[in-house]
Amino acid sequence: MSVSPISPNPLGVGFLGAGPVTQAIHLPALAGLGHLFSVRAVMDADGGTARSVAARAGARPSTSVQDVLQDESIDVIAVCSPHPFHAEQVIEACLAGKKVVLCEKPFATTVEDATRIAEVCATTGVPVLVGAMHTHDPGWLAFTQAWGETAGSAQHIRCSAVLPPNPRFEDFATEVSHRPPAPTGPTAAADRIRDGVLGLAIHDLPLIRAFLAEPGQIVVHEARSLTPFGYSIIFSSAGQVVELHALMSENWDPHWSFQVFAPTRAATVTFMPSYVQAGPADVVIDEAGRRTQLKAAPHNGYLGEWQHLYDVAHGGAPRYGTAELVADLAFALDVAEQACGAAATTNRAA
Amino acid sequence: MGALAVGGELQALSRGDVPAVVASLPVSLRLAEPSDLVALEGGPGWPERVAAATARGVMVVHPTPAAPEAVPAHPGAPVVLNYRFADNPVMPTAARLFTDWPADAMIEAAAVVAQPAELDGVLLDQLATLRRLGSPAVELTRLTWSSAGYYLSAVTRTGVRLLLSAHVTTATSPQLRIRGLAPSVALELTLPDPGTAQPAVLVRTTDAGATKFPTLWESSHRAGWRRLVAAVDGTTPADDLTGLRTDLGLLAPLLPAS
Numbered sequence: 001m002s003v004s005p006i007s008p009n010p011l012g013v014g015f016l017g018a019g020p021v022t023q024a025i026h027l028p029a030l031a032g033l034g035h036l037f038s039v040r041a042v043m044d045a046d047g048g049t050a051r052s053v054a055a056r057a058g059a060r061p062s063t064s065v066q067d068v069l070q071d072e073s074i075d076v077i078a079v080c081s082p083h084p085f086h087a088e089q090v091i092e093a094c095l096a097g098k099k100v101v102l103c104e105k106p107f108a109t110t111v112e113d114a115t116r117i118a119e120v121c122a123t124t125g126v127p128v129l130v131g132a133m134h135t136h137d138p139g140w141l142a143f144t145q146a147w148g149e150t151a152g153s154a155q156h157i158r159c160s161a162v163l164p165p166n167p168r169f170e171d172f173a174t175e176v177s178h179r180p181p182a183p184t185g186p187t188a189a190a191d192r193i194r195d196g197v198l199g200l201a202i203h204d205l206p207l208i209r210a211f212l213a214e215p216g217q218i219v220v221h222e223a224r225s226l227t228p229f230g231y232s233i234i235f236s237s238a239g240q241v242v243e244l245h246a247l248m249s250e251n252w253d254p255h256w257s258f259q260v261f262a263p264t265r266a267a268t269v270t271f272m273p274s275y276v277q278a279g280p281a282d283v284v285i286d287e288a289g290r291r292t293q294l295k296a297a298p299h300n301g302y303l304g305e306w307q308h309l310y311d312v313a314h315g316g317a318p319r320y321g322t323a324e325l326v327a328d329l330a331f332a333l334d335v336a337e338q339a340c341g342a343a344a345t346t347n348r349a350a
Numbered sequence: 351m352g353a354l355a356v357g358g359e360l361q362a363l364s365r366g367d368v369p370a371v372v373a374s375l376p377v378s379l380r381l382a383e384p385s386d387l388v389a390l391e392g393g394p395g396w397p398e399r400v401a402a403a404t405a406r407g408v409m410v411v412h413p414t415p416a417a418p419e420a421v422p423a424h425p426g427a428p429v430v431l432n433y434r435f436a437d438n439p440v441m442p443t444a445a446r447l448f449t450d451w452p453a454d455a456m457i458e459a460a461a462v463v464a465q466p467a468e469l470d471g472v473l474l475d476q477l478a479t480l481r482r483l484g485s486p487a488v489e490l491t492r493l494t495w496s497s498a499g500y501y502l503s504a505v506t507r508t509g510v511r512l513l514l515s516a517h518v519t520t521a522t523s524p525q526l527r528i529r530g531l532a533p534s535v536a537l538e539l540t541l542p543d544p545g546t547a548q549p550a551v552l553v554r555t556t557d558a559g560a561t562k563f564p565t566l567w568e569s570s571h572r573a574g575w576r577r578l579v580a581a582v583d584g585t586t587p588a589d590d591l592t593g594l595r596t597d598l599g600l601l602a603p604l605l606p607a608s
Contacts, residue, residue, distance in 0.1 A: 155498030156517050158460075162531060164557075221493040222503050224511060227454040228533050232513060234493050234501050241494045241501060243515065245458075250534045250557045261462075261499070266521035286521040 014074040017081035018044035018053035024173035087113035133301030139281025152213030154260035161246040169275035197336040214238035223339035355382035358389030366411035428581035432574035435526040436478035455532035
């Protein structure tokens with residue numbers, strides 16, 4: 001980590017979208033990095049939300065994207081708006097000449113839009129980071145360093161997320177203003193699975209992709225939606241098998257793990273729930289009769305991504321290049337699409 | 351009733367830790383020939399050897415898949431199938447917790463084994479475990495199968511979705527983990543390898559907290575011999591073969607051709 005402990009000129013940050021992610025994740029993270037960042041503007045389509053959230057950060061409110069993009073005191077744009085707005089807002093932020101753009105996942109909803117973002121990044125030279133906290137978690141980074149080459153190195157990859165509803169954790173992180181109503185969600189199994197993959201599994205699909213030798217050749221064997229919200233998906237790729245499942249329930253005990261099994265070694269990475277400022281992920285590697293527990297830097301992926309962003313804004317190379325971000329998105333969309341197809345088949349068979 | 355004499359096939363005595371188990375039940379059992387109770391190894395041909403056995407009770411150590419029709423319908427003596435995981439003494443308690451498991455929930459059974467050759471046996475063990483938990487599989491679909499392990503999908507007769515998996519690695523000790531996930535309750539049962547008396551771990555979690563159930567420091571091998579003694583003295587009948595025939599019928603079409 002090459003972060004300067006004291007910066008005479010903190011980077012100005014402007015938020016597009018002021019929902020629970022901005023309130024419960026980013027503002028608390030930035031409050032601990034006041035020597036590096038200064039929140040200058042908070043935009044939201046709802047003026048009341050913008051005023052309320054901006055006030056707690058000492059920033060000015062706005063209901064206009066252009067107003068924030070044209071603010072020369074703002075170096076970094078954080079795109080935290082609803083998914084359909086991500087691609088256009090990222091592109092506009094790049095064209096506005098900002099130093100770095102941070103976009104919540106997914107950073108686009110189609111491969112075409114992701115590719116356009118990559119092209120604009122290349123043209124403008126503005127780097128884009130995706131707010132996928134697990135990929136920036138110090139535990140995950142320590143794990144991949146200790147494990148070595150990941151692609152093709154495990155036969156079975158298993159990701160399990162059993163979590164209480166989000167508000168339980170949002171309320172530990174902040175006092176949410178103007179909390180949006182809980183989405184009612186689609187009722188068709190295929191649509192529920194698509195929402196699950198692009199809303200929850202997306203946290204871990206980049207990690208899974210890193211372990212696959214041929215991520216472009218997946219075959220979904222089974223996909224089911226779980227009650228009240230969740231999914232169970234089994235797919236394989238060139239002989240490697242992936243188990244993805246998630247359940248959001250009233251159970252209080254959060255459990256979010258990523259496991260890999262290889263012939264002579266295995267590992268479990270246990271992540272903290274979303275929103276809370278706890279971390280890092282706990283990592284255990286078993287090999288040859290020895291169990292190793294890694295001790296990573298004592299912060300989570302949210303803080304990790306902002307610290308990394310600071311480095312990138314000062315000339316450092318992004319941890320994940322745009323080509324990799326596009327590939328991650330294409331992989332996620334492929335999993336979602338094929339899982340939807342498999343779910344439809346499963347339901348017909350049932 | 352005095353201590354029953356125990357003997358059997360050398361491999362069964364070894365794989366089932368029979369001398370150590372007998373030593374830990376000195377009032378009930380003793381190693382001696384001729385034997386009242388016989389231990390048979392659960393490899394190929396075990397049903398025929400069960401049918402031919404003349405002892406007062408038969409223990410099949412780590413049974414592996416066989417043709418359903420080869421399993422004796424009316425053996426001459428009580429037969430106990432001593433699974434690595436399904437015979438763990440925690441099972442009656444766990445079964446009570448799984449009673450009336452919600453139909454919109456799921457149960458996963460994930461095993462870790464050291465060798466690909468163990469996959470057939472551990473699948474049979476998983477099916478027996480689910481049966482003893484009161485959630486037997488009634489449909490079974492193979493999703494993947496290789497030397498690295500397998501994934502199978504199933505449902506119970508009440509519609510609970512089952513996901514069975516096995517992962518081949520020498521990195522950790524063999525185990526079977528059963529996890530029930532429902533909208534308002536979760537159950538997690540970790541069954542250790544019976545090489546030692548390491549206890550199973552059983553935890554029930556709701557929105558009010560988690561309950562960890564008392565540990566039982568007894569291997570599935572010892573628990574199995576206690577079951578056989580109870581069956582022979584008429585205290586508790588053993589009906590292991592009936593469920594086994596059903597499970598064998600389910601998995602026979604799914605196993606890779608040998």
